[in-house]
Every structure is written in C-alpha cells, then in structure tokens.
Amino acid sequence: MKTKDIILATAKEMISEVGFHKATTANLAKAANISEGTIYRHFESKEDILMHILNALEEQFSYYIEAIRKKLDVKECSLEDIMNEYFDFFEKNEIDMKIMLSTYGLLDSSKRLMAVFLKNLELILEDCIRIGVEKGEIKDINIEDNATVVMTIIFGLTRMQLYWPAGRDVRKEAVEFCRRSIIIS
Numbered sequence: 001m002k003t004k005d006i007i008l009a010t011a012k013e014m015i016s017e018v019g020f021h022k023a024t025t026a027n028l029a030k031a032a033n034i035s036e037g038t039i040y041r042h043f044e045s046k047e048d049i050l051m052h053i054l055n056a057l058e059e060q061f062s063y064y065i066e067a068i069r070k071k072l073d074v075k076e077c078s079l080e081d082i083m084n085e086y087f088d089f090f091e092k093n094e095i096d097m098k099i100m101l102s103t104y105g106l107l108d109s110s111k112r113l114m115a116v117f118l119k120n121l122e123l124i125l126e127d128c129i130r131i132g133v134e135k136g137e138i139k140d141i142n143i144e145d146n147a148t149v150v151m152t153i154i155f156g157l158t159r160m161q162l163y164w165p166a167g168r169d170v171r172k173e174a175v176e177f178c179r180r181s182i183i184i185s
Contacts, residue, residue, distance in 0.1 A: 004042045006032050008056075011049045016095045020050060020103050050103065054113050057096040061117060064089040068124050075131050079138075079182070082128055083154055083175045086121065090158050098162050122151045129182065138182050150178050 001009075010032040014023040025046055029036040043049045064085060071077035090097060100117075103110040125147035132138030153174055160167060 003034065003038060006034070007039055007042055008049065008052060012053055012095050012099065015050070015053075015102070016098045020046075020099075020106060047107070050099070050107065051109055053096060053099055054103075054109055057093055057100060058113055058116065060093055060096075061089065061120070065120050065124060072124065072127050072131065075135070077128055077131070079125070079128055079132070079150070079178055080175055082124060083150075083171075083178065086154055087157075087171050090161065094162065097158060101159065101162065118151060118155065121154065122147050125150050132183070137184060139184055141182055146182060153178065 007028065011023065011028055014028055014031060023046070025036050025039050028046075028049075029039055032039075039049075043052070068077060068082055068085065071081060100110055100113055104114055126143050129138055129141070129143045129147055129150075133140055133143065157171055157174055161169070161171075
C-alpha cells in the first residue's frame, strides 16, 4: 500500500472514531507509523486529507447514481432497487459516510457534499416514481413530495445505522413500507 493510501486509511479510521478536531496530524503520523513531515509531503493540511476522503466518497456516490440512471433510462428501475442499492452503497462506504455526517456542521465541503447526496437521491427517486406512475405501477401521487419522504426515510436509516448500530435493522421493513405506500397492488 502506498504511503498516501496508508495516511488516508488511518485518517478515516481516526476521524470516524475521535472526530475531525481531535484527529491531529501528530496522532495520525503516530498511528500510521510515519513522521508528521511525511503527511505534509502528501497533503497540505488536515483539511486537505478530509477533502480527499470526501472527494473519494463523492466519486463512489456518482457511480451509484450513474448505475441507477442507466436503469432509469431503460425504465428498468424500481423503488426497491434504488433503496437496496443505496443501502449496499452505504455499507461499502460506512466510515466515509460517518465522516461526512460528522463534519457537516464544520466544513463547507461536507455541507456541499451532503447537499449533492440528498438532491441526487431525491432526483432519482422522482424519476423512478414518475416512470412507475406512467407505467401504472405506482399510484398517481405527488411525485416531488413522495420522493422527498422516501429520501428522508433512506437517509434517516443511514444515520440510525451509523449512530445506533446496536438498534434493530429495519431497512427491509422500510423498503416494504415505501412499497406498500405507493405501489399499486
């Protein structure tokens, strides 16, 4: 593994455990078993490390959105697909998601990324619901409002999994609830 990757992996772990402000470059260097100067050869600052983490998360999220868009383009995407694939994305990027959420109030880059996540999730849900209504599979409902509700459920479950991991996992039930609420039986 390259030194830069070791720094990023160690930073992810440290920031997710102790928070951004408590994760110092000195502690990061010690945990990565490198000198603090080595960190600065690869990154300008602790904020730069965070930007690399958030940019990588945004790139992974764009792959998720792109995959869903391809399905929507051929009208082969369901509400269940969007939700289940989002939950898969979340599980693969759990630490990065926690970092984004924990730094939301601290950094504009985290706020921007959160806005991108929520807006893109809402837009693909709108398109999915619209297609479902056109195909006669989803009730004739207010598309924008219901997409916002489903997006809120999805994102709320993300936060629950991150901050209360010992709680019940109700993602499957949430998918079924959304399905029952808007799908024509």
